[in-house]
Amino acid sequence: MQHELQGIQAFVKIAEIGCFTRASHFLHISQPALTRRLKKLEDSLGATLFERSTRNVKLTAVGREFLPKAKNLIDFYESSILSIKEMATHQIGVITLSCLPTAAFYFLPSVIRDYNNHYPNIRIRILEHSASDCLEAVLNGDADFGINMINITHPNIDFTPLVNEPFVLACRRDHELAQKQLVMWKDLAGLRLIGVRRSSGNRSLIDRALEGMEWKPNWFYEVRHLSTSLGMVEAGLGVAVVPSLAMPTDEHHILVSRPLVEPVIRRTLGLVQRRETALSPAAEKFREMLLQLWSQDVNSPWIGKFTT
Numbered sequence: 001m002q003h004e005l006q007g008i009q010a011f012v013k014i015a016e017i018g019c020f021t022r023a024s025h026f027l028h029i030s031q032p033a034l035t036r037r038l039k040k041l042e043d044s045l046g047a048t049l050f051e052r053s054t055r056n057v058k059l060t061a062v063g064r065e066f067l068p069k070a071k072n073l074i075d076f077y078e079s080s081i082l083s084i085k086e087m088a089t090h091q092i093g094v095i096t097l098s099c100l101p102t103a104a105f106y107f108l109p110s111v112i113r114d115y116n117n118h119y120p121n122i123r124i125r126i127l128e129h130s131a132s133d134c135l136e137a138v139l140n141g142d143a144d145f146g147i148n149m150i151n152i153t154h155p156n157i158d159f160t161p162l163v164n165e166p167f168v169l170a171c172r173r174d175h176e177l178a179q180k181q182l183v184m185w186k187d188l189a190g191l192r193l194i195g196v197r198r199s200s201g202n203r204s205l206i207d208r209a210l211e212g213m214e215w216k217p218n219w220f221y222e223v224r225h226l227s228t229s230l231g232m233v234e235a236g237l238g239v240a241v242v243p244s245l246a247m248p249t250d251e252h253h254i255l256v257s258r259p260l261v262e263p264v265i266r267r268t269l270g271l272v273q274r275r276e277t278a279l280s281p282a283a284e285k286f287r288e289m290l291l292q293l294w295s296q297d298v299n300s301p302w303i304g305k306f307t308t
Contacts, residue, residue, distance in 0.1 A: 005077065007041030008070045010034050011049055015067050018057055080281075093122040093282045098137035098146035101128045102226060102245045103269050107147055107162070111290050122282050131201030138272050144283040149201045150268040160291065161270040163245075167206065168257040170230055170247060171239040183258045185210065185217075192220035192238035194229040202226075202267065206241060209265045217241075230255060243267055 013023040014034070024034040042049055049063035059067065099108065104126055112124055127137055131152040137143040139154060150159055169183045177183050195217070196203050210217065220238060223229050229240040230247075234254050247257045271287065273279070279287060 004041065004044060005074075007037045007044070008073055010037040011041055011063075012067070012070050012074060014038065014050065014057060015059055015063065020057065093119075093280070094125060095122060095280075095283045095286050096125045096127065096143045097286075098127045098129050098134040098143035098148075100131060100134060100147060100149070100269070102243060103147040104128055106245050106249075107269075107290065111286070111293055114293075115286055115289055119282065119285070124286070132199075135272060138274060141274070144279055145271055145273040145287060147269060148272045149205070150270060151205055152201050156275050158273050158275050159270050160273075161268050162291075163270075164266050164268045165244045167202075167241050167260055167265045167267070168244050168247065169239055169260050170233050170242050170255060170257050172233065172236060172254055173256050175239065177239065177258060178256050180258055182261050184262045185213065185260060186215065186262070188217060188239070188241075189215050191218065193217050194221040194223065194232050194238045194240040195219040196226060196229065197222050197224055200224075202243065205267055206265055209263055245269075 010023065010027065013026055014020060017023045017026065020031055020034060024031040027034065029037075038049070045062075045066070047062040048060050049066065051058045051060055097104075097108070108126065115122070115124070127134075127143055129137060129146075131149050134143075134146045134148045135152050135154055135157065138146045138148075139156060147162070148159075150161065153159070169177060169188070171177050177187060180187070195206075198204075198207075206217075221229075221232060223232070226240075226242050226246040229242060232238065233240045241260065242257075244257065248255065271290070273287075278284075
């Protein structure tokens, strides 16, 4: 690769200057070395790029066609190296992520901490969005990439899965269902359920999974945010169905969660990115660190949980 790049640089400089001797001086190499680089490039391409005489150096038809492509290759290489060097030397930059609030809390803090240790001057902006707004922000270019649900899709979006988590019942410790190890959905019949609004991705996923049930959940309260539903559960207003990520990580003095089964309903979260759109070096590095951390987190408490 390095030898091919040197050959392309030699070709472009000879074409621009029109002289092997002056091109070699410009590149700080000997003329025989310049000639060897060009010869290797021509052998690799299987074509002659210059017509040479004692007085003139002229591009062949293939050379004329290749010249703009060669210049673009060099420009791309130089700009890429410059961008990476700027990031590596802690130049100022901004990464914007669109993210579900529950995912932002669990996925991002440790990655941000590690990232900022390496690149302390690159700022990170997090847009906490609903699933549909998260997708829209990525599609519109308002965010470099996002963390969203797999069931919220678009043909121009690539999805890379991270975790597959179950929905659980959230209730108070003194609630009768807290005494069960597993809670069936039919056990919720007659209870006042606290759920997110009908238009949310989580609600759509649950409603579709329960379409065949003989009874329908009594969504007595509807809220916008999962944190609101947990606050209402804590206040004793009912029980809630939430993704397991929404529950407090440490043992809560009032709230507990119980697996919901028959059926087990899961949501898959992952990275969403505009198809065929390259990220900036800073954003690409953050994405790599995020994927690496969560793919290696084999002890994650929600991956593979509640498979009943």
